[in-house]
Amino acid sequence: MKARVYVTLKRGVLDPQGKAVCTSLHQLGYREVTDVRVGKCMEVTLGGLPRREAEQRLKAMCEKLLANPVIEDYRFEIHEE
Amino acid sequence: MKFGIVVFPGSNCDHDVYHVAKHVLGQEAAFLWHKDASFAGIDCVVLPGGFAHGDYLRCGAMARFSPIMKAVEGFAARGGLVFGICNGFQVLAEAGLLPGALVRNAGLQYVCRDVYLRSERQDTPFTARLKQGAVLKIPIGHGEGCYYAPEEMLKELEERRQVVFRYCDAAGQVTAESNPNGSLRSIAGVCNERGNIMGMMPHPDRCAEEVLGSADGRRIFESILHGWQPARRLRI
Numbered sequence: 001m002k003a004r005v006y007v008t009l010k011r012g013v014l015d016p017q018g019k020a021v022c023t024s025l026h027q028l029g030y031r032e033v034t035d036v037r038v039g040k041c042m043e044v045t046l047g048g049l050p051r052r053e054a055e056q057r058l059k060a061m062c063e064k065l066l067a068n069p070v071i072e073d074y075r076f077e078i079h080e081e
Numbered sequence: 082m083k084f085g086i087v088v089f090p091g092s093n094c095d096h097d098v099y100h101v102a103k104h105v106l107g108q109e110a111a112f113l114w115h116k117d118a119s120f121a122g123i124d125c126v127v128l129p130g131g132f133a134h135g136d137y138l139r140c141g142a143m144a145r146f147s148p149i150m151k152a153v154e155g156f157a158a159r160g161g162l163v164f165g166i167c168n169g170f171q172v173l174a175e176a177g178l179l180p181g182a183l184v185r186n187a188g189l190q191y192v193c194r195d196v197y198l199r200s201e202r203q204d205t206p207f208t209a210r211l212k213q214g215a216v217l218k219i220p221i222g223h224g225e226g227c228y229y230a231p232e233e234m235l236k237e238l239e240e241r242r243q244v245v246f247r248y249c250d251a252a253g254q255v256t257a258e259s260n261p262n263g264s265l266r267s268i269a270g271v272c273n274e275r276g277n278i279m280g281m282m283p284h285p286d287r288c289a290e291e292v293l294g295s296a297d298g299r300r301i302f303e304s305i306l307h308g309w310q311p312a313r314r315l316r317i
Contacts, residue, residue, distance in 0.1 A: 009184075012231070012232075013184065013229055014184070014187060014227070014229070014263060016185055016186070016187050016188065016189045016263075017185065017189065020189060065138070065142060065143070065146070066138070068139055068142070068175065068182055070174075070181065070182045070229070070230070070231070071182045071184060071229055
């Protein structure tokens with residue numbers, strides 16, 4: 001089973017990287033872009049767990065280590081193989 | 082007084098702190114390996130600068146789970162002095178021992194230069210020898226030193242006077258231009274509510290002798306020494 005974990009900066013946390021990417025897109029002519037936020041995507045491979053338990057454990061992983069709740073939000077999706 | 086300096090894989094200012102404690106202050110100093118689960122006979126734990134665990138994921142995110150951190154938490158809970166410098170501050174924030182978080186500098190660049198700091202309060206063990214409003218010249222060297230906390234937490238910090246240092250100009254004025262990394266409210270250092278844990282992004286360990294261009298950092302270490310009483314060790 002594979003999980004894809006997305007960690008993004010909370011609204012209100014300054015994202016200078018996203019701003020720089022946004023400016024670059026404008027320079028390339030993509031004027032329609034109004035904002036860019038850069039986040040992280042992690043692929044976590046898990047073995048031998050029923051889906052429900054995997055969900056619970058992934059939630060704990062995100063809260064303990066993968067995301068910092070002061071500045072980041074997270075979500076994940078699980079793909080059975 | 083005995084300083085204990087935590088060494089994580091990737092710490093690189095551990096020897097700077099050791100030098101200041103041992104050779105500048107003339108005190109005892111010992112390295113504490115991050116995998117050790119306990120320590121004894123230490124009066125002040127210092128988490129030094131560097132790139133603990135490669136700064137992977139987020140600065141300090143993995144270091145906070147090193148075995149020594151449980152012992153550091155216990156030590157702090159019993160009132161022991163804990164001082165985080167630069168990466169050490171990031172570790173303390175990740176561990177939840179200090180409020181807020183350190184994020185990417187607003188200008189995206191790693192900034193390495195002298196800055197001015199204004200001391201905001203004298204009644205902490207780390208600033209006892211600094212008058213409120215005293216201006217220090219201390220170098221920074223970081224890419225993720227922008228202090229962030231949600232608005233509500235910032236208000237609480239101000240009310241409880243947990244902001245210990247702010248970036249300022251040479252005259253002590255807090256201005257947008259003198260903020261090197263976009264830190265909210267120009268915050269350069271904070272302490273916990275009790276005042277026995279302090280973290281700061283600038284490096285007092287790099288400027289504790291005149292030969293290094295400034296000895297202002299020494300005043301912070303001297304404050305720690307000044308407030309320490311030998312009897313305290315027994316209680317901790």
